[in-house]
Amino acid sequence: MSYPYQQSEQSEQFEQAPRSEPPEGRRRPSRVRRWVVAGASLAVLGLGAAAVMTYFEIPPFTDKGDPVSFGQAPGGGGRAGGTGQSADSKVLMPTGPAASFKNTMTLDDGTHVAVTELDGKKSGFKGKVWVWAPKEYGDPQYANSGFPVMIALPGGAGYPKNYWMGTDLGLQKSISQWHKEGKGKPFLLAMPVLNPGPDDKGIYWDGSDIPGEPKMGSWLTEDVPDLMKANFRTIKSRDGWAFMGSSTGGFAGLKAVLKHPDRFKAVIASGPDIVPDSPLWKGHEKEKAENNPELLAQELIRRKGPDVYLAFQVGTDESNKKTLPDVRKFIATYGKGPIHTDLNVIQGGRHNAKTYVPAMGQQAIEFISKVMEGPVPAS
Numbered sequence: 001m002s003y004p005y006q007q008s009e010q011s012e013q014f015e016q017a018p019r020s021e022p023p024e025g026r027r028r029p030s031r032v033r034r035w036v037v038a039g040a041s042l043a044v045l046g047l048g049a050a051a052v053m054t055y056f057e058i059p060p061f062t063d064k065g066d067p068v069s070f071g072q073a074p075g076g077g078g079r080a081g082g083t084g085q086s087a088d089s090k091v092l093m094p095t096g097p098a099a100s101f102k103n104t105m106t107l108d109d110g111t112h113v114a115v116t117e118l119d120g121k122k123s124g125f126k127g128k129v130w131v132w133a134p135k136e137y138g139d140p141q142y143a144n145s146g147f148p149v150m151i152a153l154p155g156g157a158g159y160p161k162n163y164w165m166g167t168d169l170g171l172q173k174s175i176s177q178w179h180k181e182g183k184g185k186p187f188l189l190a191m192p193v194l195n196p197g198p199d200d201k202g203i204y205w206d207g208s209d210i211p212g213e214p215k216m217g218s219w220l221t222e223d224v225p226d227l228m229k230a231n232f233r234t235i236k237s238r239d240g241w242a243f244m245g246s247s248t249g250g251f252a253g254l255k256a257v258l259k260h261p262d263r264f265k266a267v268i269a270s271g272p273d274i275v276p277d278s279p280l281w282k283g284h285e286k287e288k289a290e291n292n293p294e295l296l297a298q299e300l301i302r303r304k305g306p307d308v309y310l311a312f313q314v315g316t317d318e319s320n321k322k323t324l325p326d327v328r329k330f331i332a333t334y335g336k337g338p339i340h341t342d343l344n345v346i347q348g349g350r351h352n353a354k355t356y357v358p359a360m361g362q363q364a365i366e367f368i369s370k371v372m373e374g375p376v377p378a379s
Contacts, residue, residue: 063106065103066102066103068103068114070131070133070137070231086379088379089378089379090236090237090376090379091233091234091236091376091377092146092236093233094232097230098231099230100117101114101116101131101231102115102116104130105166107167109135111132111135113130113165113167113172114130115128115130115131115165116129118223122215122222124214124215125214125215125216127193128160128192129190129192130191130192131231131232132165132189132191133147133232134179134187136179136186136375137232144233144377145376145378146234146240146374147188147232147233147235148234148235148239148240148241148242148372149187149188149234149240149241150187150189150190151225151243151253151256152171152190152244152249153220154194154247154249154353155250155351156247157199158195158204158249159194160198162192164189164191164353169353170357171189174358174360175187175189177361178369181361183365183366183369184366185369187374190224190227190228192219203278203279204278204280205278206252206276206291207249207252207256208255210281210287211284211287213280217259220252220256221259221264235373238261238306240373240374241264241265242264242268243257243266244267244268244269244270245269245270245272246272246356247270247272247273250270250272251269251272251273251276251293253267254269254272254274255276257308257310258296258297258308261308265307265308265309265371266309266311266368266372267309267311268364269311269312270353270355270359271315271351272312272327274293274294274327276288276292297333297339301338301339303338304337304338305337307338307340307371308339309368310335310341310342311364311367312331312341312343312344312364313344313346313349313359313364314344315346315350315351316346316348317348317349317351327343342364344359344362344364346359
């Protein structure tokens, strides 16, 4: 007895049996319709799953971690000044070697925030730096142009991340919008860690080279700029270099511009400290004084330049009630000669980045952009 044969025969008989018709007014859905409904249901489920995987950044529905070159060939570099570029050009073409950047997020306009691990040659410190280039950087009309750089420093621990790298604060989007409105330059952003470790024990480094500690001053003012020069079309002179920061990051940026006015021209300092106060300075009073913005400002005035532009932002509801009086005193005392200052008192503003970013568009970004260059065409 052959079971396969019997099954086939029974199947054939079943297929040949007449079909019963449903009662009038009720028709069975056709087989095609059933398949269409099933297919549509699967498609909806698939789209839902894709959305979930995208939200939680599960491959292959995310480009997080993908390499980002910013126009540089991997491992490549370019001669300072670029091929065929005149020696007196204002533009510095990427000097190389190209860093290994990995995408951390893609913005709505297609631009990328990417991160690399930088082994600082000047500081000896190794840490993360996030970077972002505005959409104009990839525009063919600016293919040979140098762009201004803004080094954005966070407050708080500033480690293991720099909170400006996230899109929740809207710094990147705001820079693009301010440029469209004619208020600001299309800055390249460098967003390094501010400290070499967490400040959970009240320890921070004041963005300075404190004896016996990681050289965070050299990290911020030499290694990070060198990374940008190696990988992006930048501007040779200080006219294309600025800092921006909040709280301790505001202090570090303010101090960097006053200490190195030959390299940096401007800063936006939001809710900043005015003097160094890290406990790590104990026993190093001479070096502490060399990193004191008040003393640095005195020296710059004595030397009669070069000119620097300091934009301050302070909220009326700052957690430290001395912040606004201290900033006003600094401006009244040192805002003269080569030191040009601007103050935006933010009504109802608190000591946080969500206060400071929108306020930048009120006056600070315009104040510094008016005195900076870029994009600068290669000559």
